[in-house]
Amino acid sequence: QVQLVESGGGLVQAGDSLRLSCAASGRTNSNYAMGWFRQAPGKEREFVSGIRWSSGSTRYADSVKDRFTISRDNAKNTVYLQMNSLKPEDTAVYYCAQSRKIGVITPNRYDYNYWGQGTQVTVSS
Secondary structure: OEEEEEEOOEEEEOOOOEEEEEEEEEOOOOOEEEEEEEEOOOOOOEEEEEEEOOOOOEEEOOOOOOOEEEEEEHHHOEEEEEEOOOOHHHOEEEEEEEEEEEOOOOOOHHHEEEEOOOEEEEEEO
16 A cells, blocks of 8 residues: 655645645555646546656646646655646645556556545635
8 A cells, every 4th residue: 555645735826836745655666656636626637747756757737837846755755746836727636646557657547546635725816
C-alpha cells in the first residue's frame, strides 16, 4: 500500500502563488510516476502535471504550462506543485496520485491507482 498526503491548499487572489506538497509513504516505487490532478465542482477530474521519481522528467497540461512547476525530493519522498499566476479557473480540489504504469507519465486518471485525500485551492477574482 502507498499513502499519499497533500497539503498547501488555501484561498488566494488571482495572480497569487501557492505550493502544494504530496508526501508519499509505504510501498512507493521509483519506477512509477507521480501525478497531480484537479477536480472542480461538476467537472471531471483532470490531469495537471506529472513527474517521474527516477529521471525527474515532467509533463504538463496545456492549461497550466508556464505557470505551474512540478518537482520532487526523493530523499523526502515528496512531490511539489508550485502554482504561480493563479486564475479563478484553477479553483478545484487538487489530488496527487501514483501511477501504475512503469516509465511513463500518462494524463489518464485510470492509470493511477493510489490517491491522496485532496487539498482545496480557491482563487478569487
